[in-house]
């Protein structure tokens with residue numbers, strides 16, 4: 001069995017606003033095995049991008065990592081100095097940020113943008129070595145060598161996104177975080193870019209954290225899925241576990257809301273609004289929208305149940321080992 005490359009333990013990231021702390025990531029723990037692919041899925045505002053930025057130690061004020069550990073190969077990134085982090089970014093852990101392709105510099109050729117990325121992270125290579133690396137990474141992401149001489153406006157959206165992947169993998173990181181890497185692309189290009197990302201990740205032996213809100217797209221690209229709700233993990237398991245036997249009512253609703261081939265009728269979203277993380281409801285954050293909410297859900301935050309397989313769920317319907325709590329011992333019924 002392969003080793004965990006990343007262990008995130010009780011991570012908390014708050015934004016300190018004039019109206020109080022926004023608990024964007026609130027006690028999140030998960031492990032990432034070397035070479036594996038984990039999806040982080042959730043509605044807008046559930047804390048996915050904050051989590052990605054925190055793993056890269058790129059949270060800016062008023063945001064702050066309040067506590068927890070980010071162990072990359074056993075080293076706690078949460079405790080490193082900025083200078084130490086600068087060397088680790090890109091070479092050990094790298095990110096394709098949300099909207100990355102729009103942040104390519106319009107007046108700098110692609111070759112120089114890839115080289116600038118490496119230089120910014122303290123790489124020491126000769127010019128010749130850097131040019132060779134640029135050619136190599138472009139090839140990895142299926143781009144022609146002459147793309148190196150082009151400016152971003154000469155490239156299509158899919159090509160720009162491949163350049164962003166090339167930058168992210170230029171120093172062969174062990175963990176790649178991809179935040180909505182295909183969101184601005186059409187469906188066919190989305191699939192091609194995802195296939196490239198997966199192939200490159202496998203060739204490098206890197207682990208990937210793929211962030212998105214489209215559980216349908218995620219299913220094709222990852223092995224395990226963590227469902228985030230209101231800054232916490234509601235449920236985490238393999239794709240098969242989550243799709244065959246979703247435990248958390250939120251996961252069930254997410255899956256039911258997916259379009260199915262051959263099934264007519266209106267698509268159903270999940271009724272109700274995502275919780276405010278400023279004035280979060282008491283108890284389970286999902287209880288105001290949960291069709292199975294009980295009295296205890298309004299009062300107590302559910303603890304994480306952990307099954308021997310590593311599957312995790314945070315819901316009062318399950319006991320500490322993930323077994324369903326018998327109906328007779330559940331307090332209250334439907335609201």
Ligand SMILES: Nc1ncnc2c1ncn2[C@@H]1O[C@H](COP(=O)(O)OP(=O)(O)OP(=O)(O)O)[C@@H](O)[C@H]1O
Nearest residue numbers: 015017022024043044045046047048049050051277
């Ligand atoms: N700079 C900031 N100041 C205050 N609150 C913030 C800031 N950035 C994010 N937040 C809040 O933190 C919470 C989590 O936001 P985040 O962007 O991480 O969610 P997300 O799941 O990535 O959403 P999306 O899918 O829309 O990118 C939200 O309530 C958001 O309003």
